[in-house]
Amino acid sequence: MEKLLLIIxxxxxxxxxxxxxxxxxxxxxxxxxxxxxxxxxxxxxIHRKSWQRSMVMKVWxxxxxxSLVRIISPKKDAGxxxxxxxxxxxxxxxxxxxxxxxxxxxxxxxxxxxxxxxxDIARADDIIDHYVHKLxxxxxxxxxxxxxxxxxxxxxxxxxxxxxxxxxxxxxxxxEHAFYDQDGELxxxxxxxxxxxxxxxxxxxxxxxxxxxxxxEWTEIRIHVADYSxxxxxxxxxxxxxxxxx
Amino acid sequence: xxxxxxxxxxxxxxxxRRTILTMCAIGFGASLIVxxxxxxxxxxxxxxxxxxxxxxxxxxxxKEGYLDDARMRDSIPNxxxxxxxxxxxxxxxxxxxxxxxxxxxxSEERTYGVAxxxxxxxxxxxxxxxxxxxxxxxxxxxxxxxxxxxxxxxAKNLKITVGDELTIMGSGRxxxxxxxxxxxxxIFESGSRELDRSLVQIPIxxxxxxxxMEEHAHAIVIYHKDAxxxxxxxxQLQTLVSKRQQQLVALTWDEIQPGIKESIExxxxxxxxxxxxxxxxxxxxxxxxxLMSVLERTREFGIMLALGFKPFNIGKLVMMEAFILTLLxxxxxxxxxxxxxxxxxxxxxxxxxxxxxxxQYNMPATxxxxxxxxxxxxxxxxxxxxxxxxxxxxxxxxxxxxxxxAMRHI
Numbered sequence: 332m333e334k335l336l337l338i339i340x341x342x343x344x345x346x347x348x349x350x351x352x353x354x355x356x357x358x359x360x361x362x363x364x365x366x367x368x369x370x371x372x373x374x375x376x377i378h379r380k381s382w383q384r385s386m387v388m389k390v391w392x393x394x395x396x397x398s399l400v401r402i403i404s405p406k407k408d409a410g411x412x413x414x415x416x417x418x419x420x421x422x423x424x425x426x427x428x429x430x431x432x433x434x435x436x437x438x439x440x441x442x443x444x445x446x447x448x449x450x451d452i453a454r455a456d457d458i459i460d461h462y463v464h465k466l467x468x469x470x471x472x473x474x475x476x477x478x479x480x481x482x483x484x485x486x487x488x489x490x491x492x493x494x495x496x497x498x499x500x501x502x503x504x505x506x507e508h509a510f511y512d513q514d515g516e517l518x519x520x521x522x523x524x525x526x527x528x529x530x531x532x533x534x535x536x537x538x539x540x541x542x543x544x545x546x547x548e549w550t551e552i553r554i555h556v557a558d559y560s561x562x563x564x565x566x567x568x569x570x571x572x573x574x575x576x577x
Numbered sequence: 578x579x580x581x582x583x584x585x586x587x588x589x590x591x592x593x594r595r596t597i598l599t600m601c602a603i604g605f606g607a608s609l610i611v612x613x614x615x616x617x618x619x620x621x622x623x624x625x626x627x628x629x630x631x632x633x634x635x636x637x638x639x640k641e642g643y644l645d646d647a648r649m650r651d652s653i654p655n656x657x658x659x660x661x662x663x664x665x666x667x668x669x670x671x672x673x674x675x676x677x678x679x680x681x682x683x684s685e686e687r688t689y690g691v692a693x694x695x696x697x698x699x700x701x702x703x704x705x706x707x708x709x710x711x712x713x714x715x716x717x718x719x720x721x722x723x724x725x726x727x728x729x730x731x732a733k734n735l736k737i738t739v740g741d742e743l744t745i746m747g748s749g750r751x752x753x754x755x756x757x758x759x760x761x762x763x764i765f766e767s768g769s770r771e772l773d774r775s776l777v778q779i780p781i782x783x784x785x786x787x788x789x790m791e792e793h794a795h796a797i798v799i800y801h802k803d804a805x806x807x808x809x810x811x812x813q814l815q816t817l818v819s820k821r822q823q824q825l826v827a828l829t830w831d832e833i834q835p836g837i838k839e840s841i842e843x844x845x846x847x848x849x850x851x852x853x854x855x856x857x858x859x860x861x862x863x864x865x866x867x868l869m870s871v872l873e874r875t876r877e878f879g880i881m882l883a884l885g886f887k888p889f890n891i892g893k894l895v896m897m898e899a900f901i902l903t904l905l906x907x908x909x910x911x912x913x914x915x916x917x918x919x920x921x922x923x924x925x926x927x928x929x930x931x932x933x934x935x936x937q938y939n940m941p942a943t944x945x946x947x948x949x950x951x952x953x954x955x956x957x958x959x960x961x962x963x964x965x966x967x968x969x970x971x972x973x974x975x976x977x978x979x980x981x982x983a984m985r986h987i
Contacts, residue, residue, distance in 0.1 A: 377752060379650070384751070384752040407753045407754075408753050408754045411754050422681075424746065424754050424756045426754065427746075427756045427758050429744045429746075431688055431746050434681075434687075434689065436689075437681065437690050444748045444752045
């Protein structure tokens with residue numbers, strides 16, 4: 332009897348269909364940004380009230396689980412890098428020629444002194460599997476439709492956020508990604524400032540991460556070059572390769 | 578005045594048993610309060626010295642804003658030179674300069690995030706007890722030695738011992754990657770869980786090198802064992818560093834660790850709620866005694882009034898009796914209280930389960946009461962005021978007596 336009631340309810344209110352849509356919108360956007368494989372040159376600008384620092388790095392990715400970041404400037408840090416593989420993260424610097432595995436307890440620490448956390452970098456795709464998604468509204472702006480999606484982590488999700496709200500354009504470009512804590516307070520927001528085409532795809536070329544409680548302080552990621560058609564061998568994403576900056 | 582005193586003194590001893598019983602109540606209350614307040618204040622002393630002498634010092638000079646949000650950028654330029662200057666100008670020896678950072682330390686097997694302090698080995702000794710708490714190995718030798726000392730729990734977690742190498746990786750002051758490899762020369766055990774698990778110390782020059790600090794550091798730490806000197810020291814230092822015009826501030830231990838002072842204040846005021854209840858109980862029992870002694874002497878007061886005594890003077894007499902009795906009892910009670918405090922000051926007081934609680938505040942497991950003006954006199958003074966207020970009521974009653982009617986009273 333109860334089962335029957337449930338079936339009737341499901342037929343009358345097909346919530347699940349809606350949720351699946353929201354999920355696939357997010358998945359498509361992340362897939363598009365990361366690509367099956369990608370190579371890019373990215374500048375990271377860390378802006379603080381009294382100073383600013385800029386780093387340029389090369390980034391290789393394959394699927395959602397493999398990525399390698401290598402710093403090329405400033406000179407002082409050139410050759411240092413990060414390897415991400417299946418949610419694990421290693422750091423290398425030629426200064427001491429050692430690799431350190433970043434413990435998972437450090438996942439909310441800042442990544443290279445920026446406003447991004449290690450988690451933001453390593454587990455960007457957690458949002459697909461560990462969250463429940465709800466389409467808040469569809470907004471039509473110019474030629475595009477913008478989907479507003481609220482993603483709430485499930486009980487066992489390994490995250491600190493209470494919810495995340497994304498704005499995704501109909502061509503799979505993430506326009507905004509806001510992070511809220513358990514009390515529903517906005518903690519930080521990633522906004523897309525500029526969209527460019529790389530390898531024929533529209534990609535957020537300039538994104539800015541800003542924490543709510545520190546005005547005038549932000550981190551910007553600017554994509555200078557991006558290539559989604561390159562073939563990247565699997566051995567790129569190994570500790571041996573992390574240790575050997577070519 | 579003299580005759581009233583004489584009269585009061587005689588009156589008190591007309592009923593010896595009652596007087597002694599009343600004095601016992603007051604005296605016992607007084608010694609109890611003296612002992613408890615002494616114990617409480619003694620415990621606070623331990624909490625304060627626990628928090629200051631292990632590592633934090635009594636007063637620190639920092640860059641403005643560093644306390645709220647420990648950013649590496651908010652540092653003191655030419656810190657070691659300033660440290661030397663303060664040593665010379667203030668005459669205090671126990672001053673050390675520290676630079677602080679956060680880094681991952683990694684052994685062959687494991688990695689942990691820890692606080693890294695760059696310290697002046699030769700000056701650290703007088704300010705912090707950590708150099709004296711090295712369990713194995715030795716403390717850092719020189720400002721530019723390639724050495725590291727770490728806490729015992731961290732050593733256990735990293736599965737390393739003296740002689741092993743540690744890799745340190747973090748962010749430098751300019752945001753660049755700070756990295757170095759140092760051999761562990763010593764392992765300290767401070768008893769503070771936090772420090773033993775998450776503090777490593779390296780020589781200051783080595784720190785400045787690795788973390789791109791140039792000549793900067795984050796704190797100049799001053800230690801003195803007398804916590805009462807914190808405020809004057811702060812003022813002296815503030816004037817001294819203000820001359821530099823580098824937005825430097827002097828901070829006392831309770832500004833650096835506000836939690837300790839807050840918990841002391843909370844504990845002290847909740848203690849006083851108890852004492853006030855105790856004093857109130859004593860007061861009512863005394864009021865009863867005074868009232869009885871006045872009521873049963875109605876006839877006597879009537880005769881005195883008839884003889885020409887003014888009601889005011891009789892009131893004064895009753896107040897004087899109360900005052901003498903209370904004061905006598907308080908002196909004896911307070912002396913007993915101080916004696917008990919003195920006994921425990923010499924022998925120490927400890928009870929079961931104390932050790933665990935004490936460890937949280939970096940305190941030893943034995944409490945020694947404090948003997949001071951505050952601990953010895955504040956409680957008795959409060960009792961004195963309350964008992965005199967209690968005596969006021971019976972004394973006022975006398976003013977309403979009519980001589981003839983009173984004399985007929987049995």
